[in-house]
Amino acid sequence: MVIKKYLANSMNEAMMRIRRELGSEAVIISQRKVRKKGIRGFFSKSMIEVTAAVESNVNTSKSKTVDTFEVFKRALNGRNELSVNDENIQNKESKEEKLFREVHELKSMINNIAVNQYGSQNKENDDAYSELRNILMQNDISEVFIDEIIDKVKKMDEEIDDVSKAKSVIEDMIQISDDDLNGIVVLVGPTGVGKTTTVAKLAGKLSLIEKKKVGLITIDTYRIGAVEQLKTYANIMNIPFRVVFTINDIENAVKELEDCDVIIIDTTGRSSKNKMQISELRAFLGRLNIDNINLVISCTTKNKDIDIIVDGYDVLNYNNIIITKLDETSTYGSILNILLKADKPLSYIATGQNVPDDIIKTDKKYISELVLGVEESC
Ligand SMILES: Nc1nc2c(ncn2[C@@H]2O[C@H](COP(=O)(O)OP(=O)(O)OP(=O)(O)O)[C@@H](O)[C@H]2O)c(=O)[nH]1
Ligand SMILES: [Mg+2]
Incomplete structure (x- = not known):
């Protein structure tokens, strides 16, 4: 697991940097408003400190580019090796398997990069709710409940704005006690x-x-x-x-x-x-x-x-x-x-x-x- 803290002026800026550096698999662990330390910080604009994490086997995008070439190179090498070394079938099969895995991995990396850089249908879909997601994040609602709220908002077809939809979704999700104390x-x-x-x-x-x-x-x-x-x-x-x-x-x-x-x-x-x-x-x-x-x-x-x-x-x-x-x-x-x-x-x-x-x-x-x-x- 790679855990990294980002200090940014806005949630949007932090999200862009996290996506760029940790990739699309990264998840937000926490976020809080911070000010610079010391008396001067008191007068400064508050910033957002966002902590994000990604599984360590999911590479950061920087190393992803390097790895993309590495995998490609290894895949090609594997192919050459296969053509010259057909004596040991066992060995060959495992190499084919490896090659298959690597090409598969390569494909999904390229896909991820394409999604990050050029967007996709899903991204467009996500973008439509990114403003609401930001509001929910800025109010410190935990990630799992943010997803739940957005899923429910997506399913609503009333002609009202997303925040009003979220309001009604949240009202449905919580319970208020009307117990009299006795x-x-x-x-x-x-x-x-x-x-x-x-x-x-x-x-x-x-x-x-x-x-x-x-x-x-x-x-x-x-x-x-x-x-x-x-x-x-x-x-x-x-x-x-x-x-x-x-x-x-x-x-x-x-x-x-x-x-x-x-x-x-x-x-x-x-x-x-x-x-x-x-x-x-x-x-x-x-x-x-x-x-x-x-x-x-x-x-x-x-x-x-x-x-x-x-x-x-x-x-x-x-x-x-x-x-x-x-x-x-x-x-x-x-x-x-x-x-x-x-x-x-x-x-x-x-x-x-x-x-x-x-x-x-x-x-x-x-x-x-x-x-x-x-x-x-x-
Ligand atoms: N700002 C604020 N302070 C509160 C509130 N409720 C309690 N406090 C303060 O929190 C402090 C701790 O309150 P207590 O009622 O002693 O807390 P407690 O849970 O009984 O503490 P323990 O018995 O030690 O576990 C006190 O200074 C309270 O005045 C509140 O709603 N807002
Ligand atoms: Mg007490």
Whole structure:
């Protein structure tokens, strides 16, 4: 695998250079906006850093030209050798096979070069969607979902522009939860994504606006200050609060809060790479009859990490997703990447640090507009 980074003024420029240098087989691994380092960079125009990769047996176009001649030469040599050396049939057959392979390889290389330089029907077809592809890439939607969206857009025959088609495609691809929070609600997720803050926001909304009787439990006795953090919120909102130290205490804590309409449980941030920690959490939650498990994940999470987190938390069988820190990013493709990778409904988005204000329920239209960069989060 050859992996290369390109710094360019636009996605188009980066794509042209990648195609030219790595060939048409190259795939985009990531892209991000960057500025020059240092104070001067602050005032400079942002650029795009694109990381592309290609299998190492697919040659770059520079070496492709050299290889084309090499293969051609070798193919011709092979032919000469065959005509003079017909004593060893086995040897001859393998040479013929080799020659056949090489000519085949040569043909496909020439084809590739022709496609790159002069275009083809397919290219024309791709070009028709290259603007949409750029928009999707610039919003950090992962490659696999970009292909899926474009395939679906291609199949639409409404008389609307491609971005509007993509909007409706994205709306169809995502799920939004309309669950009302009742009973036992648990928030799980990686460290620092905003679980405790979200528990406090939800508790505030439910008790102050929906006038529900809310109880809070934390099983996060692992991190210094975690108990105090939630206790402070519980005190301010005048909400009953319990701390659970061992797995045997959890049922009791829930029992003590049984007159509450909603009990929200905060958990310790767990690295999804640590299967032991997640199993421990599973054992805790296995003691209860939980109504709603929410995976909390920040929209600033890198695409690769989204995959690891979603896979890691799968064993907890969570039903909804809460996406936090929308205020900390300017592209929202990660929302789509999270929802599609997890294949679960989105229940809330969090847009800042203020408790309880910065949390909202949302809808498909708003999310697809965010994802396409048509709409900005607050
Ligand atoms: N900008 C922004 N910050 C947030 C948001 N939600 C939470 N935070 C901040 O993120 C930081 C971590 O929040 P916590 O609620 O402690 O995160 P956590 O997931 O409980 O962390 P651990 O318990 O350590 O795993 C705090 O500074 C919060 O104020 C949000 O939506 N936007
Ligand atoms: Mg916490």
